[in-house]
Amino acid sequence: MNKQRTLKGSFSLFGKGLHTGLNLTVTFNPAPENSGIKIQRIDLEGQPVVEAFAERVTDTQRGTVLCKDNVKVSTVEHALAALYALGIDNCLIQVNGPEFPILDGSAAIFVDRIHQVGIEEQNAPKDYYIIRHKIEVKDDKSGSCITILPDEEFSITVMCSFDSKFISSQFATLDKMSLFEQEVAPARTFVFVRDIEPLLHANLIKGGDMDNAIVIYEKQIPQEQLDKLADLINVPHMDATKMGYIQPKPLRWDNECTRHKLLDIIGDMALIGKPIKGRIIATRPGHTINNKFARLMRREIRKHEIQAPIYNPNEAPVMDNLRIRELLPHRYPMQLVDKVIELGPNYIVGVKNVTSNEPFFTGHFPQEPVMPGVLMVEAMAQCGGLLVLNTLEEPERWSSYFMKIDDVKFRQKIVPGDTLLFKVELLQPVRHGISSMRGYMFVGDHVVAEATFTAQIVKNK
Secondary structure (H helix, E strand, C coil): CCEEEEECCCEEEEEEECCCCCEEEEEEEECCCCCCEEEEECCCCCCCEEECCHHHEEECCCCCEEEECCEEEECCHHHHHHHHHCCCCCEEEEECCCECECCCCCCHHHHHHHHHHCEEEEEEECCCEECCCCEEEEECCCCEEEEEECCCCEEEEEEEECCCCCCCEEEEEECCHHHHHHHCCCCCCEEEHHHHHHHHHCCCCCCCCCCCCEEEECCCCCHHHHHHHHHHCCCCCCCCCCCEECCCCCCCCCCHHHHHHHHHHHHHHHHHCCCEEEEEEEECCCHHHHHHHHHHHHHHHHHCCCCCCCCCCCCCCCECHHHHHHHCCCCCCCCCCCEEEEECCCEEEEEEECCCCCHHHHCCCCCCCCCCHHHHHHHHHHHHHHHHHCCCCCHHHEEEEEEEEEEEEECCCCCCCCEEEEEEEECCCCECCEEEEEEEEEECCEEEEEEEEEEEEEECC
């Protein structure tokens, strides 16, 4: 099982804000398990905190702007992309102004400093959201579309189409997050010369320059107008007849602009709040549709807060029926776990196939067979017993007995033909023969029952 991660120590970065032009300092700190990514404005009274969630996004015009109770922080996507790509689940980010410094316009410096300070594994398990079916968001007006499909890992393919003869159509792919540092992180943000003046009039890009963005000049304008624009952004005058990429540093890749779009998607996906296992295919993406997609994913996760384990009946079980009989004293008709398909140090996943021949259906109920709720809890408890007894020497000499059952919920009736999946997790290590567990029962993707129970492990006489 993958564990959550945080930083081993703190580090700070200094630079000017892309839109405000202010000199800013951003500091990244370790954070406790299950705290997620939070951003703190240390320049404001009370040092308010804004959670890095998609619902907090209030503006996507030229970057991602988060806001809570009128406290704003912008240009967060490059830092969030670096944290997400390197598997950092918990981090407190402190900034002394309304945006993060733009640095060189990429995520490379964030990645380098994270590696320098180091990454620490925590005890809590990493809570992935696994994509089980196609999810899609479209914007017919812009032609933008983001689709996510089931996949074993998180990967992205981006296709862009720009109104420019220099970068008319491009695509970029990241198949493994381990390649982010080399293939995506150094990709810089970009801007067309034709967009600079409107952005300045919108009170944006006050800190933009040739060192933190790719600048594309592809529609000729009068020399006087270009000189005026150069003066506004504090750069040398340029020949208005020479078009192309005009920043002093050459492109890092021919498709660097689309790689940066891919970087932005990762930063915006970090606002989902959970790492994802699935493949994103993005056509003409931007922060606006990225945020729509992230919000949709947040709603999807809330609908399936507890995800069913993946069950592939073609794979050999971790424990078959014979091994279960060695560990548990239960026999027909009370052995309620058929096999175990996954086993970790503090969790177990079991299976029961419910047939019409179950003896309890004879009287519960003859005209409408329904599995009794007490047996649903018993089945989850037996699965938990297998988790604990499997760690003992001579497990056949031990038995587990209920001490307490709490928070039982039945959400759906169980009938003949259902395949039950149980996931049972230890809430704390077993001490003095006492184990506390949380159990969930699924049919398909839906939770049908859950309970918390405490059991005592007792040596047989």
